[in-house]
Amino acid sequence: MQATAPPPKLLVQLREKIRLKHYSLSTERQYVHWVRRFVLFHGKRHPADMGAPEVESFLTHLAVEGNVSSSTQNQALSALLFLYREVLGLDLPWMQDVVRAKRSVRLPVVLTQAEVAAVLERMTGLHGLMARLLYGTGMRLMEVVRLRVKDVDFERLEIVVRDGKGAKDRVTMLPRKLAAPLQEHLVWRRRLFEDDTAQGMAGVYLPDALECKYPNAPYAWGWQYVFVAESYSLDPRSGALRRHHTDEKALQRAMKKAVQAANIAKPATPHTLRHSFATHLLQSGYDIRTIQELLGHADVATTMIYTHVLNQGGKGVASPLDAL
Known part of the structure; x- marks a missing residue:
């Protein structure tokens, strides 16, 4: 009896799904970066075993400890939502309730x-x-x-x-x-x-x-x-x-x-x-x-x-x- 091959690792699945949707290479790199940081932040637990509390605690850590901008925080959230919806196939109610950071409205720098x-x-x-x-x-x-x-x-x-x-x-x-x-x-x-x-x-x-x-x-x-x-x-x-x-x-x-x-x-x-x-x-x-x-x-x-x-x-x- 032939043994079944193990499923590909999480980050490999993430890259495959990103390429299937024709996202840019820079987006692929950013999404992989944030998913890796999310998993490491929670002691290498699998994202399928985590939910809203873990996502919110990670985003809070980025804002408070990492002192990142609102756009960076929202980019991390987008990566995690893509992971849950597109890779893990989960679209749970808590995903709709995760609040995005309020982005600052700034005027562009313009030269004369x-x-x-x-x-x-x-x-x-x-x-x-x-x-x-x-x-x-x-x-x-x-x-x-x-x-x-x-x-x-x-x-x-x-x-x-x-x-x-x-x-x-x-x-x-x-x-x-x-x-x-x-x-x-x-x-x-x-x-x-x-x-x-x-x-x-x-x-x-x-x-x-x-x-x-x-x-x-x-x-x-x-x-x-x-x-x-x-x-x-x-x-x-x-x-x-x-x-x-x-x-x-x-x-x-x-x-x-x-x-x-x-x-x-x-x-x-x-x-x-x-x-x-x-x-x-x-x-x-x-x-x-x-x-x-x-x-x-x-x-x-x-x-x-x-x-x-x-x-x-x-x-x-x-x-x-x-x-x-």
Whole structure:
């Protein structure tokens, strides 16, 4: 009689379910991290033997002892709810009663046009081009990093943002000032692609089942990343050795150095350029719905947060001190 194989371990089941639902690699890493911490916090007890009291005590520990932010606490809760519902197949009444931490409502950091110019003047080369794309298109950091050759249309001056936040596509503009520099970059990129092809290393990652549906697509020029790493690396999921897109952390470091060199006290990051893009379009008189579509916001209420800049000072009210 053949012995039945033991069921896979909990974290293996968690990873399989996350990949089945096509969650991103960063989400997979975060969910695995929080589930592991939850299990270790309770002495390696199996989550099936625990419930609301254990979840709440863990979240309380994160807030009180770990001093984590509300968003981090809610991320941990989301990981645990995914574990119980999707992996363990439990949807118990107590899950509906777990209270999420109240998130702080904060205004985005926005640079003035003069400050943006000062930062961009201090960013050259590849990172300078990427930073100008962030400000000139309103794309998110990872949307620029994952940009593919086929999604840049120089004739129409458009960029198609594929699989953005919420798994949605959208179209944004390609600034005229960036058309020539980007074409020059793609000439260099094409040479690198041809060198990789000659070495049999031109394959690129394709999302979901596209690689099975289009087996030749990973080796086609159009599917290549515009901004790539200097060397090959192992895919953490498939184990394939290939050239991945550039590391977003390098752009973050370059931006930080430029902000410091420009003597700007604001805590500006690459995402600040997206905020500045939306703010400056509003100041130029473009309507909120158009900006909503360019940013890819599902709800116009998200875009409305940028309207605070239209009021000079507090709600456009002049201080009585200025009247003295």
